[in-house]
Amino acid sequence: MSRAGLRTFLYGLPGVDRVGADQRAAELGTRSIKTSAKAWAIDMAISMVDLTTLEGADTPGKVAAMCAKAIHPDPSIPEVPRVAAVCVYSDLVGVAAETVRGSGVKVASVATAFPSGRAPLDAKLDDTRAAVAAGADEIDMVIDRGAFLAGDFGKVYDEIVAVKEAAGDAHLKVILETGELSTYDNVRRASWLAMVAGADFIKTSTGKIQPAATLPVTMVMLEAVRDFRAATGRQIGVKPAGGIRTSKDAIKYLVLVNEIAGEDWLSPDWFRLGASSVLNDLLMQRTKLATGRYSGPDYFTLD
Amino acid sequence: MSHTETTGTAGTGGAAGTASRLAVRKTYKLFIGGAFPRSESGRTYVVNSAKGAFLANAALASRKDVRDAVGAARKAFGGWSGRTAYNRGQILYRVAEMLEGRRAQFVEELTALGAPRAKATAEVDAAIDRWVWYAGWADKLDQVVGSANPVAGPYLNLTSHQPTGVVGVLAPPDAPLLGLVSVVAPVIVTGNTAVVVAAEDAPLPAITLAEVLATSDLPGGVVNLLTGRAAELAPWLASHMDVNAIDLTGVPDDLAATCEEAAADNLKRVLRPSPTTWTADPGLTRLLHFTELKTVWHPTAP
Numbered sequence: 009m010s011r012a013g014l015r016t017f018l019y020g021l022p023g024v025d026r027v028g029a030d031q032r033a034a035e036l037g038t039r040s041i042k043t044s045a046k047a048w049a050i051d052m053a054i055s056m057v058d059l060t061t062l063e064g065a066d067t068p069g070k071v072a073a074m075c076a077k078a079i080h081p082d083p084s085i086p087e088v089p090r091v092a093a094v095c096v097y098s099d100l101v102g103v104a105a106e107t108v109r110g111s112g113v114k115v116a117s118v119a120t121a122f123p124s125g126r127a128p129l130d131a132k133l134d135d136t137r138a139a140v141a142a143g144a145d146e147i148d149m150v151i152d153r154g155a156f157l158a159g160d161f162g163k164v165y166d167e168i169v170a171v172k173e174a175a176g177d178a179h180l181k182v183i184l185e186t187g188e189l190s191t192y193d194n195v196r197r198a199s200w201l202a203m204v205a206g207a208d209f210i211k212t213s214t215g216k217i218q219p220a221a222t223l224p225v226t227m228v229m230l231e232a233v234r235d236f237r238a239a240t241g242r243q244i245g246v247k248p249a250g251g252i253r254t255s256k257d258a259i260k261y262l263v264l265v266n267e268i269a270g271e272d273w274l275s276p277d278w279f280r281l282g283a284s285s286v287l288n289d290l291l292m293q294r295t296k297l298a299t300g301r302y303s304g305p306d307y308f309t310l311d
Numbered sequence: 312m313s314h315t316e317t318t319g320t321a322g323t324g325g326a327a328g329t330a331s332r333l334a335v336r337k338t339y340k341l342f343i344g345g346a347f348p349r350s351e352s353g354r355t356y357v358v359n360s361a362k363g364a365f366l367a368n369a370a371l372a373s374r375k376d377v378r379d380a381v382g383a384a385r386k387a388f389g390g391w392s393g394r395t396a397y398n399r400g401q402i403l404y405r406v407a408e409m410l411e412g413r414r415a416q417f418v419e420e421l422t423a424l425g426a427p428r429a430k431a432t433a434e435v436d437a438a439i440d441r442w443v444w445y446a447g448w449a450d451k452l453d454q455v456v457g458s459a460n461p462v463a464g465p466y467l468n469l470t471s472h473q474p475t476g477v478v479g480v481l482a483p484p485d486a487p488l489l490g491l492v493s494v495v496a497p498v499i500v501t502g503n504t505a506v507v508v509a510a511e512d513a514p515l516p517a518i519t520l521a522e523v524l525a526t527s528d529l530p531g532g533v534v535n536l537l538t539g540r541a542a543e544l545a546p547w548l549a550s551h552m553d554v555n556a557i558d559l560t561g562v563p564d565d566l567a568a569t570c571e572e573a574a575a576d577n578l579k580r581v582l583r584p585s586p587t588t589w590t591a592d593p594g595l596t597r598l599l600h601f602t603e604l605k606t607v608w609h610p611t612a613p
Binding site: 300301302303304305306307 | 377378381385547550551552553554573576577
């Protein structure tokens with residue numbers, strides 16, 4: 009697609025009715041999910057978690073501890089499913105890959121000068137190659153929001169294509185950082201831009217900017233992947249990240265997935281929750297359902 | 312009654328104007344995390360006066376309100392227990408000042424529950440005095456009951472009382488205000504945070520106390536007050552793994568044993584007192600029951 013063609017196509021996408029989107033997402037958030045459906049949803053949500061630590065203070069020990077938790081979220085109850093992936097900075101991928109080897113937990117690495125994305129393209133590509141070489145199964149890249157907001161869609165497109173190539177066989181998640189895109193129309197355009205450029209997943213946020221993932225933004229992205237599959241036959245995953253703290257939040261996202269994109273997306277292969285603190289709340293809710301009494305944070309690991 | 316009738320007397324404060332005002336009825340709600348939410352369940356129950364007249368609809372708390380209240384209490388624990396004992400004492404004294412300002416309201420509420428005016432006034436006075444008495448203990452408890460222990464070695468060895476954590480309190484059905492104050496104050500003065508279930512038949516003084524607490528510099532979540540049925544809520548508090556202690560004062564005997572068993576699962580401290588005369592000197596029992604001993608070995612200089 010030519011640059012002019014890309015531009016025409018993205019500006020030709022129908023606009024998002026902001027009020028309507030907010031209302032629809034809020035309405036879906038009021039669904040009451042109880043008993044056996046809740047138990048199913050909690051286990052599904054646990055299996056969709058990308059357990060994440062993205063701090064300057066991350067140590068190999070902390071990453072290894074988090075990986076152990078990813079494999080056995082609640083060591084006392086073996087039936088608790090493992091999480092989908094761990095997500096770390098590229099220099100810690102080696103530690104993570106070593107710890108989760110053979111468990112089925114994937115290693116995702118943020119790359120491309122995460123979280124701002126403000127670095128020369130060569131540095132971003134080196135970052136990506138290093139992460140893949142160290143054993144990353146998935147690459148979480150950030151788009152150049154500056155270029156996107158300036159209307160330079162071609163630059164954003166070319167970067168995604170280049171990173172996709174550098175990532176090789178690793179799955180590519182493209183972070184739109186919706187909190188910086190200001191409108192739902194932009195979220196829809198960025199989603200299509202990323203999908204057309206070859207993303208395997210589109211992800212809302214880095215978690216470093218407020219607001220991070222919200223229900224309406226995720227809904228707009230789910231509509232985009234649904235429409236993209238209808239148009240091209242290719243299925244793309246969605247990952248809201250940041251700000252998902254409670255089981256209730258997580259279950260609202262599952263309702264959204266089912267109602268907007270459809271059942272095909274209700275799988276860790278196609279939907280992920282980028283979070284860390286939500287896992288403990290899911291485990292506490294699971295314990296409450298199993299034991300009939302409320303649990304407390306004292307009984308679960310902090311990281 | 313029409314609007315035109317009131318306009319003639321508007322601003323004059325005349326009798327006709329007063330009579331034509333629409334009644335502003337109060338919605339009695341719960342007190343959780345410093346806010347006054349309705350019950351999550353949306354339920355209410357009717358509170359009647361001693362003579363059977365309708366007094367109010369009070370919120371009928373559910374187990375999910377218990378859960379939310381415990382969450383709020385846990386969140387508030389770090390800040391409240393981290394304050395200096397002196398500061399906690401100051402804040403509790405401030406509560407007593409606010410209680411003093413609401414004396415008339417408390418007397419009315421107790422009278423409605425059937426107490427003669429003189430007895431109601433005496434109970435309110437006793438409740439305020441009891442609160443001040445506990446407030447004073449904030450920075451004195453360790454000086455009186457803490458200890459410097461003689462040990463075999465060159466160490467300074469000190470034992471002090473630390474708060475237990477989140478305490479569930481089931482308020483007694485007798486003495487609606489004095490009893491409530493006598494079970495809440497000793498819990499929070501040492502730095503614990505509390506989830507209190509008010510007496511089912513006398514929720515109004517409890518909610519008024521919550522309004523006092525909300526305007527007294529007491530951080531939100533230190534005291535969370537639920538109105539409803541002890542028999543419904545006590546088992547959830549007793550089995551909650553994030554509650555560190557429970558005071559079963561207001562739990563009927565047939566339920567107390569079950570609560571004790573549930574409480575054993577996370578080794579809660581349990582207080583199941585014998586019947587108490589609330590006007591008597593309370594002593595330090597309740598203060599000390601919800602504390603943990605911390606002993607520090609300090610190497611002394613030669």
